[in-house]
Amino acid sequence: MAKKEQCKECKFCSMMSHDLGIGRLHVFCEYQERSLAPDGSECDYFEQKEYEDSCWNADGSFKTECYWKLRQQVTIGSCFMSSYENTYGLDTHKVSDFFEAYELFIDARILNNHGDKEWDRNYDPLFEKYDTEATLLEFLNNDPDRRLTREMLRVYTS
Numbered sequence: 723m724a725k726k727e728q729c730k731e732c733k734f735c736s737m738m739s740h741d742l743g744i745g746r747l748h749v750f751c752e753y754q755e756r757s758l759a760p761d762g763s764e765c766d767y768f769e770q771k772e773y774e775d776s777c778w779n780a781d782g783s784f785k786t787e788c789y790w791k792l793r794q795q796v797t798i799g800s801c802f803m804s805s806y807e808n809t810y811g812l813d814t815h816k817v818s819d820f821f822e823a824y825e826l827f828i829d830a831r832i833l834n835n836h837g838d839k840e841w842d843r844n845y846d847p848l849f850e851k852y853d854t855e856a857t858l859l860e861f862l863n864n865d866p867d868r869r870l871t872r873e874m875l876r877v878y879t880s
Contacts, residue, residue: 741838751772754784773809773810773811773875774809774810774811777791777792777810778872782868782871782872782873783869783870783871783872784810784812784870784871786859786862787861788810789855789858789862789870790855790858792808792810792812792817792870793853793855793858795807795808795809796808796817796821797823798824798825798853799820803815803818805818806818810875811875812870812874812875813874813875816870816874817870817874820868820870823861823865823868823874824858824861827857827861827864828849828853828857829841830851831852831857832845832848832849833854836848
């Protein structure tokens with residue numbers, strides 16, 4: 723039987739599953755037709771991506787001025803994790819969670835300022851109006867615990 727093509731992004735298929743018997747995550751690689759560790763360490767075809775490193779403070783926090791750059795890279799409201807891929811190496815699930823909270827922050831602003839009827843009729847233009855760098859910074863200042871950190875990188879090593 724012919725082997726399947728390698729995945730383009732990471733060179734091995736990343737169908738994540740949880741082994742309930744021993745409680746560990748593993749990846750089934752269709753190319754090698756076997757289970758692998760999630761970090762790709764067992765795979766000869768795994769290539770770690772290089773990520774932009776200029777947006778990190780010395781304490782491991784994401785620089786404030788880089789949040790808007792990150793916002794420009796994602797599609798808020800998407801149900802696809804690939805819509806949250808970014809050049810900083812942040813885990814797509816963490817980025818999705820962060821921007822879901824940001825979207826709710828904007829939704830609350832729209833409802834408070836315009837009411838239900840206007841929200842239903844003109845949601846997209848209103849969202850675009852409030853989806854600004856200033857609103858994102860206000861969201862960060864209102865809830866500093868939501869800030870992104872180095873621990874949210876795909877493969878974090880201290």
